[in-house]
Amino acid sequence: MTAFFSGLLRLRRGPWEMLATILIALGVFMLMQPFFLWAFTWSFLVTLVGTVMFIITSHFPE
């Protein structure tokens, strides 16, 4: 866990990509889940932030 946060602070690719992946997965789940309309409403924003983050962070150093 410490390594994850230190990687985030030092702008390393692994942890940032992990964070972006979690956001995309969460966004897609929110888009398609049948439980809460508010989650559906915010899903696109979460997916978009995750996708843009993924594109940017894939250029970070290892």
Add this chain to the structure above:
Amino acid sequence: MHNPIDIAARATPRPVARRLRGLSDRAIAWIFVAPTIFLLLAINIFPLIWTIRLSFTNYAANRPNREVEWVGLRNYSRILTDADTWANMQSTAHFLIWTITFQVVIGFTLAWLINRKFKGNDLLTTLIVLPMMLSPAVVGNFWTFLYQPQIGLVNYAVEAVAGIPASSFSMLGPGGWARWAIVIVDTWMWTPFVMLICLAGLRSIPDYIYEAAEVDRASKWRQFWTITLPMALPFLMLAVLFRGIENFKMFDMVTLLTGGGPGNETLLTSIDLKREAFEKWRTGYASAYAIILFVTVFGLASIYVKALNKVKER
């Protein structure tokens, strides 16, 4: 002297040859690649940017002379607060999850069974891949007949097996079966595709690995979990990626089978998008809808490709 390269060099007009001699390899490479890049920009990138622009307007393609208003995020907010669109997303999720699950399980099992040497192997493979070669329009039409409550074979088969009267239910009508009916048809049609990719993966595993496992007295079950599945996994993941993207935009077959009905039970997002764009002519709204679907597929494909690369590195 009669070398074909010499002949070709002599046949090249002198001014062209002189001009090309002055270019670097990199410049010549760019000359070859430029038409493709230009086409890519014109056919893919420009429409994408244009769609993003339209998604912030109230543009209607059937009224090109009407003044176009900039509406900001209104289209996005309408889509993302609409309970009907939410329900369509759930229908799409149901279709995606079940078709991919069935296709992977059945496709991999078929590939595993067919990857043995037996008489008639080639003929059987050809017969299994037949549904994949049919047009979705043809498949949609003949499954509509198969699902007919009066004359359809499916209802008679259900009557024979379960004893439920054939004319008492309709697979494509009200009653909750329509969602499963489209899953069955897509699975029937596209399982052979998954099977073919898995078969390629299974055939790429060298025999000596299994021979070494036999020497180590590993059971068939252990060989499957430690050799077959891990080595075929990249192929399996590729099949899931292809089918996932294809099924997310599924349109033709479902339109022919149910047209989105009964009610909105099988109204997948792509069918809804087409209605918004070309029946209700809300082009700006439909553009925003398309961008939401695009970002979702793009995001999912990105993490999936990353996972695929990790599996291949192992």
